[in-house]
Each structure stands twice: as structure tokens, then as C-alpha cells.
Amino acid sequence: MTDKYVYEFSEGDASMKNLLGGKGANLAEMTGLGMPVPQGFTITTEACTQYYADGEQINDAIKAEILTYVGKLEEMTGKKFGDLDNPLLVSVRSGARASMPGMMDTILNLGMNDEVAARFAEKTNNPRFAYDSYRRFIQMYSDVVMEVGKSYFEKLIDEMKESRGVKLDTELTADDLKELAEKFKAQYAEKVGSDFPSDPVEQLFGAIKAVFRSWDNPRAVYYRRMNDIPGSWGTAVNVQSMVFGNTGDTSGTGVAFSRNPATGESGLFGEFLMNAQGEDVVAGIRTPETIDQLKDENPAVYAQFADIVSRLENHYADMQDMEFTIEDGKLFMLQTRNGKRTAAAAFKIACDLVDEGKITPEKAVAMIDPKQIDALLHPQFDTAELKAATPIGKGLPASPGAACGKVSFTAEDAAARGRNGEPVILVRLETTPEDIEGMHHSQGILTARGGMTSHAAVVARGMGTCCVSGLGDIAFAADGKSFTLAGQTFSESDWISLDGSTGNVYGQQIATVPAEIGGYFGRIMEWADQYRTMKVRTNADTPADARQAREFGAEGIGLCRTEHMFFEPDRIAAIREMIVSKTVEQREVALAKLLPMQRGDFEGIYEAMEGYPVTVRLLDPPLHEFLPTDSDDIVALAADMNISVDELKNVIASLHEFNPMMGHRGCRLDVTYPEIGAMQTRAIIEAAINVQKAHPEWTIVPEIMIPLVGEVKELAFVKNIVTSTADAIIADSGIALEYKVGTMIEIPRAAITADEIAKEAEFFSFGTNDLTQMTFGFSRDDAGKFLDAYYDKKIYENDPFARLDTEGVGKLVKTAVELGTQTRPDIKLGICGEHGGDPSSIEFCQKVGLNYVSCSPFRVPIARLAAAQSALNNK
Ligand code: PEP
Numbered sequence: 020m021t022d023k024y025v026y027e028f029s030e031g032d033a034s035m036k037n038l039l040g041g042k043g044a045n046l047a048e049m050t051g052l053g054m055p056v057p058q059g060f061t062i063t064t065e066a067c068t069q070y071y072a073d074g075e076q077i078n079d080a081i082k083a084e085i086l087t088y089v090g091k092l093e094e095m096t097g098k099k100f101g102d103l104d105n106p107l108l109v110s111v112r113s114g115a116r117a118s119m120p121g122m123m124d125t126i127l128n129l130g131m132n133d134e135v136a137a138r139f140a141e142k143t144n145n146p147r148f149a150y151d152s153y154r155r156f157i158q159m160y161s162d163v164v165m166e167v168g169k170s171y172f173e174k175l176i177d178e179m180k181e182s183r184g185v186k187l188d189t190e191l192t193a194d195d196l197k198e199l200a201e202k203f204k205a206q207y208a209e210k211v212g213s214d215f216p217s218d219p220v221e222q223l224f225g226a227i228k229a230v231f232r233s234w235d236n237p238r239a240v241y242y243r244r245m246n247d248i249p250g251s252w253g254t255a256v257n258v259q260s261m262v263f264g265n266t267g268d269t270s271g272t273g274v275a276f277s278r279n280p281a282t283g284e285s286g287l288f289g290e291f292l293m294n295a296q297g298e299d300v301v302a303g304i305r306t307p308e309t310i311d312q313l314k315d316e317n318p319a320v321y322a323q324f325a326d327i328v329s330r331l332e333n334h335y336a337d338m339q340d341m342e343f344t345i346e347d348g349k350l351f352m353l354q355t356r357n358g359k360r361t362a363a364a365a366f367k368i369a370c371d372l373v374d375e376g377k378i379t380p381e382k383a384v385a386m387i388d389p390k391q392i393d394a395l396l397h398p399q400f401d402t403a404e405l406k407a408a409t410p411i412g413k414g415l416p417a418s419p420g421a422a423c424g425k426v427s428f429t430a431e432d433a434a435a436r437g438r439n440g441e442p443v444i445l446v447r448l449e450t451t452p453e454d455i456e457g458m459h460h461s462q463g464i465l466t467a468r469g470g471m472t473s474h475a476a477v478v479a480r481g482m483g484t485c486c487v488s489g490l491g492d493i494a495f496a497a498d499g500k501s502f503t504l505a506g507q508t509f510s511e512s513d514w515i516s517l518d519g520s521t522g523n524v525y526g527q528q529i530a531t532v533p534a535e536i537g538g539y540f541g542r543i544m545e546w547a548d549q550y551r552t553m554k555v556r557t558n559a560d561t562p563a564d565a566r567q568a569r570e571f572g573a574e575g576i577g578l579c580r581t582e583h584m585f586f587e588p589d590r591i592a593a594i595r596e597m598i599v600s601k602t603v604e605q606r607e608v609a610l611a612k613l614l615p616m617q618r619g620d621f622e623g624i625y626e627a628m629e630g631y632p633v634t635v636r637l638l639d640p641p642l643h644e645f646l647p648t649d650s651d652d653i654v655a656l657a658a659d660m661n662i663s664v665d666e667l668k669n670v671i672a673s674l675h676e677f678n679p680m681m682g683h684r685g686c687r688l689d690v691t692y693p694e695i696g697a698m699q700t701r702a703i704i705e706a707a708i709n710v711q712k713a714h715p716e717w718t719i720v721p722e723i724m725i726p727l728v729g730e731v732k733e734l735a736f737v738k739n740i741v742t743s744t745a746d747a748i749i750a751d752s753g754i755a756l757e758y759k760v761g762t763m764i765e766i767p768r769a770a771i772t773a774d775e776i777a778k779e780a781e782f783f784s785f786g787t788n789d790l791t792q793m794t795f796g797f798s799r800d801d802a803g804k805f806l807d808a809y810y811d812k813k814i815y816e817n818d819p820f821a822r823l824d825t826e827g828v829g830k831l832v833k834t835a836v837e838l839g840t841q842t843r844p845d846i847k848l849g850i851c852g853e854h855g856g857d858p859s860s861i862e863f864c865q866k867v868g869l870n871y872v873s874c875s876p877f878r879v880p881i882a883r884l885a886a887a888q889s890a891l892n893n894k
Pocket residue numbers: 477578580639765785786787788789790851852853
């Protein structure tokens with residue numbers, strides 16, 4: 020921190036982005052490059068932070084400094100605030116460190132008042148232009164600074180056009196616009212309760228405050244959360260002397276990209292409008308012309324612009340997004356920044372820049388946002404149809420992609436209709452493991468409850484199926500055959516569409532376009548793999564998922580959740596039989612039925628992974644999850660098992676837990692029923708032996724993982740079941756199979772006693788879903804209900820189940836890494852919680868020295884790229 024809060028453009032450069040924001044730093048850089056930039060100054064991001072520290076006030080020292088810079092700008096331009104002969108008019112715009120397009124607002128023509136406008140009209144001999152600028156200013160100021168709302172002003176414009184019998188704004192005369200300015204001021208006075216400020220200095224401070232305030236508006240806060248931008252960064256404010264694109268037919272304004280941001284094709288791409296200002300180009304009031312037409316309109320300006328574009332792209336070595344204005348035939352650059360682009364364009368541009376010798380492959384890997392990969396792997400909405408649609412609700416973006424289908428309320432119905440080729444969206448209060456088949460046959464899943472690591476979210480991500488979770492506004496009808504949302508009622512014949520990347524829900528059909536991976540993707544991923552130091556594994560429970568993950572480049576399985584296999588219709592009966600068994604003998608009989616099925620699953624998984632490591636976790640969830648809840652199912656099961664319905668109901672009641680997440684689950688199941696762990700170990704080891712024998716070219720080393728350990732003695736107890744079972748089988752098999760036994764670190768106690776735990780564990784896998792819920796003490800399934808309040812109150816900036824809380828949970832991870840390594844220097848360290856597929860969490864994993872991350876198959880490419888970027892950042 021210094022006590023300098025304001026910089027002239029000529030005092031800065033591109034390296035000062037943190038202080039000047041992206042826009043300010045680039046305006047400074049363009050100034051330094053000798054490009055035509057209307058001069059001005061930047062009020063720093065630190066001034067914004069100070070504004071909040073001072074209780075949302077610009078303090079006197081900063082005010083004085085700003086006024087000094089106004090003076091300097093007046094000197095530089097020869098114009099003066101409020102001067103009738105030569106008034107200084109400025110634009111005021113926000114500019115944060117990371118670009119947040121459309122998140123904050125702009126004010127143009129600041130410095131105008133009745134007298135200035137009148138004199139301006141005279142001096143320019145262009146009253147239309149003067150009053151057009153004035154009415155725009157009043158409109159923008161009212162909207163942005165006083166939050167009066169755009170629509171009142173738009174209505175006044177429409178009324179004026181109607182009364183004059185014209186269609187376009189440009190057809191309104193100078194007198195019309197003058198009258199409009201009066202009406203706008205009256206509107207302002209009515210809504211705000213005081214007159215429109217005529218003092219330019221008062222206007223300026225109002226505008227600066229509005230920009231600072233906009234840093235915390237709800238859409239900015241939401242954008243930051245989606246894009247991992249910390250609230251502490253603040254935004255800078257750029258005050259720039261105005262140039263006018265609306266002085267007449269030799270003026271204009273436009274936006275352009277140095278390459279096509281949708282496809283990545285090279286060549287200038289953009290639009291402009293003659294006799295227009297600022298927002299007109301994007302507002303769609305008039306249809307802009309393509310940038311090529313500027314060549315005919317003004318060849319000299321076009322040539323100058325094309326030259327600047329290519330210089331800027333070469334200078335920044337990236338595709339540029341620029342704004343420009345032509346004032347009476349003279350070109351001015353108002354902005355340049357690295358342009359936002361589609362995923363497909365991002366990959367093409369990065370490869371092309373390498374081929375053109377402008378960047379290295381390292382830079383190509385570093386410049387792509389890993390989260391964009393989602394758009395290449397999952398179907399997306401047709402852009403035009405999406406634009407025309409309005410969401411009717413917003414839940415959590417639990418699993419990316421776009422889905423459209425008819426509503427289905429039960430997993431059975433979804434499975435039946437889905438199998439018949441009907442596109443369905445499964446809409447549930449929440450999902451349970453029983454719903455797996457229905458989920459599988461759905462285009463998308465929508466739940467009213469549940470967070471980012473809820474069952475629906477985790478399973479949908481694993482399947483690569485779109486999911487929106489935790490949309491609490493859904494109200495189900497008592498008969499479960501319809502739901503209402505935003506005042507509309509939906510039943511089975513109704514279409515809905517889900518955007519799993521934003522959480523938006525639409526009450527209509529929106530076409531989707533399939534995912535498409537091009538050759539550029541492969542090239543970038545190949546480079547990424549060269550720079551990466553962490554391995555990337557996958558969380559996969561079935562051979563099909565494992566194969567999918569291999570296609571995406573997974574280098575092993577970091578978590579196979581064995582329970583997911585138990586819900587297949589042919590095995591649920593056996594698992595239920597095991598649960599209701601009263602004696603060890605009865606249980607062993609049931610387990611013996613499960614053994615061949617589990618062994619078969621594991622064989623399939625080893626085959627799919629072709630010798631890459633496979634970590635299988637012993638049974639984890641509370642047993643009651645497997646029991647039927649529906650009374651028909653209970654009757655059927657009782658009959659199957661030859662016990663009375665009452666007896667079965669008693670068993671079910673006895674398994675009830677008040678807090679199952681902290682109840683009889685994880686390794687506790689093996690402590691109470693060692694025969695479960697023994698059966699699973701047998702299945703894992705026998706499968707490995709069979710596949711090893713079939714494929715001598717692979718070295719299969721099964722990794723058996725014991726979940727939810729908090730105390731080394733319980734680990735030792737379960738490990739003993741595993742090793743005694745495994746060793747006996749291996750001894751009988753005649754081959755020298757190696758295997759490893761390790762644990763998940765999911766309980767804070769395990770993390771802080773990791774030196775002890777490591778005496779028994781050959782590897783740690785951080786189960787950061789449970790570790791997060793146990794560390795925060797709130798449930799992963801319920802937190803969604805109150806986290807929004809925490810974001811609103813700025814207590815949390817992110818969902819800790821989606822992005823690792825590095826300060827708290829991360830500290831436990833770091834501690835466990837250090838303690839574990841002290842005991843066992845070669846201990847293998849990985850993460851298999853959902854954070855293993857989140858780019859910023861992956862960066863943390865790199866920093867603390869994990870050997871691998873593991874995530875659902877569709878996130879494997881994201882993790883490969885994020886791991887490469889983390890390695891490059893931490894070189
Ligand atoms: C975890 O807790 O992070 C984990 C991977 O296990 P699960 O999500 O199955 O509880």
C-alpha cells in the first residue's frame with residue numbers, strides 16, 4: 020500500500036494490473052505505445068478497498084488527490100469542468116483486475132448540465148449532438164448512480180418517438196432531444212427527490228462512488244464466485260476525457276476482436292455504427308455494420324485501426340477485444356483486453372498462436388481456463404434459443420452441460436421412459452442411491468435439496484449428466500405428480516431445460532447441440548501432460564466409467580465407491596439379506612452371494628484400467644441406505660427373505676440413525692461386521708489375481724482403502740482383516756501379487772494424528788467432501804439451504820464443498836501431509852473429494868505436494884490442464 024491512489028495514464032503500464040485494473044493498465048500501456056488514447060487517469064483498486072474500509076466513503080485525502088488529477092487533465096486537454104467555452108466531459112468506467120464483462124456500469128458525457136449543453140450546441144454547431152449527449156448522460160447517471168432504472172427512460176424515449184411518428188432514435192431532432200433531456204431530469208427529480216446535479220465535481224464523485232459500489236452488486240458478487248475472483252481485490256475507476264462518436268456521419272463507435280471469438284478463425288472481427296455512442300453497438304437498437312464495411316466508409320481510419328489491432332495482438336500475444344471511437348474522422352482507442360472466447364475458439368487460438376510463433380506451448384497451456392473444457396465435453400444449448408429464453412429459477416450448478424426433456428418424478432418412471440427413447444428430466448426433492456438407474460436414463464437431474472457434494476451432484480458428475488441441485492423454490496404437489504416454480508405448474512407432459520453450468524432452469528424446450536472435441540484440444544492436452552507433475556486419476560465405480568475416464572486420460576482410479584454397485588437390481592436383494600441377517604453365519608451366506616458379483620465388477624475395472632493403479636474403497640455408507648422405504652417394497656422383501664413384515668420393519672427401525680452421516684458408516688461397519696471387509700478384500704484380491712494372470716504384461720497392485728478413519732487403532736483393526744484375508748488368498752494363488760492398504764483422511768482427528776495413522780497406512784487419500792463437512796460442522800446435503808445467506812453477508816465467498824477452503828480444511832490437509840510424511844517419507848498422497856476436479860483446489864494440492872488428484876471422468880481433462888498450470892505456476 021502506498022498513499023498514491025490516482026495515476027495518469029502516462030504514469031502506468033500493463034504490469035500494474037493489480038493496482039490499475041485491467042482496463043486502466045491497458046489504457047496506460049496503449050498510451051506508452053504511442054496509440055491514440057483519449058487521456059485521463061485511473062483511481063486505483065486500493066482506493067476502492069479504502070472506500071469500503073472507510074464505511075463506503077471516499078475519504079478527504081483521496082478526494083483531494085482526485086481533484087488534483089482533474090486539474091492535471093484540464094491542463095492536459097485545455098478543457099475545464101463546467102466551462103462554457105471549452106467544457107471537459109469525461110467517461111467514468113470500472114475496471115477490475117480480472118475482466119468482468121458487463122458486471123459493472125459505465126457513465127459517459129459526465130460534466131454536462133443545462134448551460135454546458137446549450138453552449139456545446141452552439142459551439143459545435145450541432146445541437147442534435149449536444150442534446151443527444153446530454154440526455155444520454157442523464158439517463159446513465161440516473162440508472163447507474165441513483166439506480167432509478169433504465170426502463171423509465173426507455174419509456175420516455177418510446178413515447179417521444181411515437182408522438183413524432185418516427186422509429187429510430189436518430190430520427191429525433193435536436194429539439195426533441197432537448198425536450199427529452201428535460202423530461203429525464205423531471206423523472207430523476209421525481210424518483211430521487213432532488214434535482215439532477217449540475218455541478219460536474221458532484222457528478223464525478225457520485226459516479227466514482229457508484230463504480231466502487233457496483234463492485235458489490237449482486238451480479239458482480241455472483242460472477243466473482245463463479246470465477247474464483249476474491250472480493251478483496253476491488254475495482255479501479257477510469258476517468259477519461261470524452262471523444263464523441265455521435266457528432267455526425269463522420270463519427271462512429273465500434274467493438275472489434277483481433278480474431279473471431281466464437282470460432283477462433285484469424286482475421287479482424289467486429290461491428291461498428293456511424294453516428295453513435297457507447298452502448299448503441301451492443302444494445303441492438305440499430306443494426307451495426309461489420310468492421311469490413313469501415314474500409315469503404317473510411318479507408319484511412321480502417322488501415323490505421325487494422326495496424327493498431329495487429330500491433331496490440333502481437334504486443335499482448337493474445338486475441339484482443341477492443342473498443343474504439345471515430346470522432347470527426349479521427350480514430351481513438353478506448354480499451355483493449357484479452358478477449359473472452361468460446362471453448363472451441365480458446366483451443367484453436369492457443370494452437371494458432373503457437374504455430375505463428377507468437378507464444379510457446381507453455382503459454383498456450385497457461386492461457387486456457389480449465390473450466391471451459393466442460394463446454395467441449397458436454398452438450399450445450401443452442402446459443403440463439405438460449406438467448407431468447409428466460410430462466411424461471413436458479414439452483415446450484417452441480418454438474419455441467421445442458422439438458423432438455425419432459426418432467427419425470429420417479430426414478431422408475433425416468434428409467435422406463437428414458438429406455439424408450441423419450442428425453443426426460445428427473446425432478447426430485449433429492450436423490451438416493453436407489454435412483455441410480457433413473458438418473459442414468461435421464462437427460463438431466465433437478466433437485467430441490469442438496470449441495471455441490473450431495474448424492475445427486477456427485478453421481479451426476481460421475482455420469483457426465485447435467486444436474487442442477489438445491490433449487491429450494493420448487494414446490495411439489497402432495498400427490499408428487501406436479502411441481503410449481505415461478506408460478507408455473509409442471510407435470511409429466513411438460514418440457515423443462517436445465518443449464519448445469521449456471522444452475523439456470525427454464526420452463527420450456529431449448530434445443531441442445533452435442534459436445535465436440537477437436538484436434539486442437541488433443542494438442543493442448545498433450546502439452547499439458549508434459550508440464551504436469553501430479554498424476555490425474557478418476558473416481559469411477561463401474562468398468563464403463565473407468566473406460567470413459569481412460570479415454571479422457573485418467574492414469575488410474577483414485578476412488579472406486581463399492582456401494583454404488585450394490586444398487587443394481589440383481590444384487591440389492593443380496594445386500595438387503597446381508598443387512599437383516601441376525602447372525603454372522605447368516606450374514607456370511609448373504610455375503611457369499613455378493614462375492615462373485617463384486618469380483619466380476621473389479622475384474623472389469625482392472626481390465627478397463629489396463630494396469631494403471633486402482634484404489635478400491637471398502638463399504639462406506641450407513642446400511643439403512645440400502646433398505647427399502649416404500650411399503651410395497653418392504654412387503655416384497657419380507658416375502659423374499661422369508662420373514663414377517665413386522666420383523667423387517669423392526670430391523671429397519673433399528674437401523675434408524677439421527678445423524679447417519681456421523682453414524683454407523685465407513686470403517687465402523689467393518690469394526691462391527693468384519694466379515695463385510697473380509698468379503699470385499701477377497702473380491703478385490705481374487706479379481707486382481709485373475710486379471711494379473713490374464714495379462715502378465717501389466718503389474719496389478721490393488722490399493723485397498725479404508726474410509727472414515729479417526730483413530731489409528733480402528734485402522735489397525737480393519738487393516739488386519741484386510742491383510743489376513745489378502746495374504747491367505749495370495750499364498751494360495753501361486754503368484755506374488757503386491758497390494759497396498761491405505762486410508763482416507765476425512766475426519767479432522769485423522770488429519771491431526773496423521774503421524775500415527777501413517778504407521779498403518781501406506782497411502783492417504785483426502786476425502787475432502789467429508790473432511791469439509793466435519794471441519795465446518797455442517798452437512799454437505801443441507802448447507803445449500805443457508806450458504807446463500809453467508810454469501811450475501813460476505814461471510815463466505817465460495818461454496819467450501821466446491822472449492823477447497825484452504826485456510827481451514829486446507830490446513831488440516833497440509834498438517835496431515837507433513838505428519839504423514841514424517842512417519843512414512845514415501846507415503847502416497849492423493850485427493851478424491853470433489854475438490855480433486857476443481858482448478859483452484861488443484862493448485863492447492865500442487866502446493867502441498869500431493870502425488871495425484873482424482874475426480875469424476877468428465878473432469879479428468881480439466882484436472883490435467885489445471886495440474887499443468889499449477890505445475891507451471893509453482894515451478
Ligand atoms: C469424501 O468424503 O471426500 C469422499 C470422496 O467420499 P464420499 O464422497 O463418498 O463420502
